[in-house]
Amino acid sequence: VCLPQSSKRCAVIGGSGFLGRHLVEKLLDRGYSVSVFDIRQSYELPGVTFLQGDLCDKQALLSALKDISLVFHCASPPPASDDRLLFERVNIQGTQTIIQACIDAGVQKLVLTSSASVVFEGTDIKNGKEDLPYAKKPIDYYTQTKIEQEKLVLEACDKQKGFLTVAIRPHGIFGPRDPQLVPTLVDAARQGKMKFIIGDGTNLVDFTYVENVVHGHILAAEHLRADSPICGKPYHITNDEPIRF
Ligand code: NAD
Numbered sequence: 624v625c626l627p628q629s630s631k632r633c634a635v636i637g638g639s640g641f642l643g644r645h646l647v648e649k650l651l652d653r654g655y656s657v658s659v660f661d662i663r664q665s666y667e668l669p670g671v672t673f674l675q676g677d678l679c680d681k682q683a684l685l686s687a688l689k690d691i692s693l694v695f696h697c698a699s700p701p702p703a704s705d706d707r708l709l710f711e712r713v714n715i716q717g718t719q720t721i722i723q724a725c726i727d728a729g730v731q732k733l734v735l736t737s738s739a740s741v742v743f744e745g746t747d748i749k750n751g752k753e754d755l756p757y758a759k760k761p762i763d764y765y766t767q768t769k770i771e772q773e774k775l776v777l778e779a780c781d782k783q784k785g786f787l788t789v790a791i792r793p794h795g796i797f798g799p800r801d802p803q804l805v806p807t808l809v810d811a812a813r814q815g816k817m818k819f820i821i822g823d824g825t826n827l828v829d830f831t832y833v834e835n836v837v838h839g840h841i842l843a844a845e846h847l848r849a850d851s852p853i854c855g856k857p858y859h860i861t862n863d864e865p866i867r868f
Pocket of ligand 1: 636637638640641661676677679696717737796802803
């Protein structure tokens with residue numbers, strides 16, 4: 624895809640995280656100029672500008688989003704936390720702040736990393752499509768606030784104002800530098816906690832390789848135009864078949 628130079632200036636909010644860093648690396652490969660906005664800096668990379676700040680701080684966001692046309696929002700508190708107020712502050716109020724800062728700064732596109740758990744009601748989903756309703760009883764505060772966050776971002780899509788949004792819904796992400804999924808499973812196995820089966824052993828779970836998740840984000844960003852049917856829509860991202868777990 625050949626894009627005009629100005630549309631290749633992007634910011635990755637949460638770019639110091641597992642998914643965010645993979646996204647940053649791929650964006651650089653594809654000729655984007657990339658700024659990372661995160662509460663921490665976890666690595667150095669030539670050509671990447673790092674700005675440390677909290678996404679709930681609109682002033683900090685506004686300076687980070689100056690001259691940026693495309694924003695990826697893949698920041699979140701750790702899902703394992705049970706801190707309701709933190710999830711509400713970062714995922715709901717923080718996302719409202721990001722939307723407002725994007726509009727004020729003249730950003731044209733916002734790509735949100737949502738989660739497939741927004742449609743999970745506690746029972747297996749096979750071949751689930753994006754027309755599934757949001758979970759009425761989300762499994763935890765993380766998911767509850769991911770639902771609210773996704774609604775905010777998709778409802779903010781406004782073709783007249785030239786502000787376009789889309790959401791990507793992966794489930795468990797694995798790949799190099801995964802800090803969470805595989806290490807947690809290996810730890811549990813070492814402690815002998817994998818000897819039990821919940822259910823009859825046919826429960827399904829979906830894992831996606833991190834590069835596929837990144838690819839989904841970039842495809843969404845590059846296809847997000849006012850005449851595109853993807854405006855304001857969520858998309859599930861998966862490898863192929865779910866795995867029996
Ligand atoms: P991660 O914890 O590795 O990265 C999240 C990043 O967000 C971190 O660098 C953190 O410092 C940053 N962050 C947190 N609070 C912030 C704040 N207030 N201001 C600025 N930055 C802040 O997580 P990840 O696995 O890379 O997940 C990225 C996104 O993907 C999240 O939105 C998550 O909900 C979603 N997701 C992840 C998975 C998975 O399996 N990892 C599955 C589905 C969805």
